Amino acid sequence: VQLQAFGGGLVQAGGSLRLSCAASGFAFSSYGMGWFRQAPGKEREFVAAIGRSGDTTNYANSVKGRFNISSDNGKNTLTLKMNSLKPEDTAVYYCARALAPWGTPRTAETMYAYWGQGTLVTVSS
DSSP: OEEEEEOOEEEETTOOEEEEEEEESSOGGGSOEEEEEEOTTSOOEEEEEEOTTSSOEEEOTTTTTTEEEEEETTTTEEEEEEOSOOGGGOEEEEEEEESSOOSSOOOOGGGEEEEOOOEEEEEEO
8 A cells, every 4th residue: 555645835824735645555446535634743633534435524623614625536546625724734744544444534543544654734824
C-alpha cells in the first residue's frame, strides 16, 4: 500500500488549496479514506473522511462548510478541496486508508492503517 499526498503550499488567509492523495497497492474502491492534520506542537487531528462508495462523508466541525473531500475510484485519487482558509488551518496534512473495508467514513485515527507522508499547508494572515 502506498499513499502519496501532494498539493500543499503557502496561501493567504481566505484563499483556497486543493490537496490530492495518489493511492496504489490496494483496491481503492473497497476502502474508506480520510484526511488528518497535525499543527506545530499539537496532536494529529481528524479533518475529513469518505466512505468507500464515495457517497458518505464526515467532517470535523472546524472545517465543515469550508472543506470538501472526494474520491475518484477510476484514478485511485483522494482529494481535499479547502476554501476560506484560516491561519489555524496551518498544518501537515496526511491522507490515510481505513483499516478495514467499512462502508461508512471513520473519524478515529486508530481506524486507519496506512498513511501518506504528509504535505505542508501554510496559511498566512
